[in-house]
Amino acid sequence: MKQTKKKDQEPSLTQPSEEHLEESSAQDAEVGETVESLKAQLEAKEKEVADNYNNYLRALADLENYKKRAAKEKSDLIKYGNENLLRDFLPILDSLDRALGTANNSNDFNAFREGLTLVRDQFLCCMEKYGVEPIAACGEDFDPNVHEAMLEVESDEHEERKVVDEFERGYLLQGRLLRPSKVSVCKRKEKS
Numbered sequence: 001m002k003q004t005k006k007k008d009q010e011p012s013l014t015q016p017s018e019e020h021l022e023e024s025s026a027q028d029a030e031v032g033e034t035v036e037s038l039k040a041q042l043e044a045k046e047k048e049v050a051d052n053y054n055n056y057l058r059a060l061a062d063l064e065n066y067k068k069r070a071a072k073e074k075s076d077l078i079k080y081g082n083e084n085l086l087r088d089f090l091p092i093l094d095s096l097d098r099a100l101g102t103a104n105n106s107n108d109f110n111a112f113r114e115g116l117t118l119v120r121d122q123f124l125c126c127m128e129k130y131g132v133e134p135i136a137a138c139g140e141d142f143d144p145n146v147h148e149a150m151l152e153v154e155s156d157e158h159e160e161r162k163v164v165d166e167f168e169r170g171y172l173l174q175g176r177l178l179r180p181s182k183v184s185v186c187k188r189k190e191k192s
Contacts, residue, residue, distance in 0.1 A: 085130060088126045088129065088130075089123075089126060091122070092119060092122050092123050092126060095115075095118070095119045095122060096119055098115075099112065099115040099116060099119060102115060103115075127171075130173075131173055131174040132171050132172070132173050132178065133171065133172050134169055134170070134171055135147075135169070135170035135171060135172060135180075135181050137163045137166040137169070137170065137181040137183050138163055138164070138165065138166050138183075139162065139163065140162070140163050141161060141162060141163075142161045142162065142163055142183070142185045145177070146170055146172070146177060146180055146181060147163060147170070147180055147181050147182075147183050147185075148170075148180040148181065148182050148183070149183060149184070149185045150167055150182050150183065150184055151184045151185075152184070152185050152186075152187040153165070153184045153185070153186055153187065154186075154187050154188070155186050155187075155188075156188070158186035159186065160186060160187070160188045161185060161186065162185070162186045163181075163183045163184070163185060163186075164183070164184045164185065164186045165183065165184045166181055166182070166183050167182040167183065167184070168181065168182040169181055170182070
């Protein structure tokens, strides 16, 4: 009899109870919802990855196009960078041609000199347009940053270390030395 009671008290392993079945189906439903939720999240992330990869490819293509365009612009700048300067020099060349034509047909030297002075002034104006300016030399203090001393001249007429004569004019480009002035510098005569 004792054995029968024990058997009645133990739940049967082969037949689940109703409670257990409800609990199991609730868990199955939760797992199913979780799996569906994870699948949806996975699909969303895969779509996001695909979009990011497409954006990356587009950005990479844009970068390559930019590099090619920049290289072409640099090449064109090097090749045609002096175009405006040269275009501004053409009228000066035309003026020189006219002056030479006039000099061949006329013996008036003063008119020729005036014409050359006008061409020189036209040329200096064109250079100033591009930021080129002459360096003052004669009578100025010798400055090794902008003057190149070709020789020293002994003189009582000038102060020590003053520029006496200019052999070749120097120029600055936007404040930067383009070519130094070649000058002679005063050295005081030594008194014996």
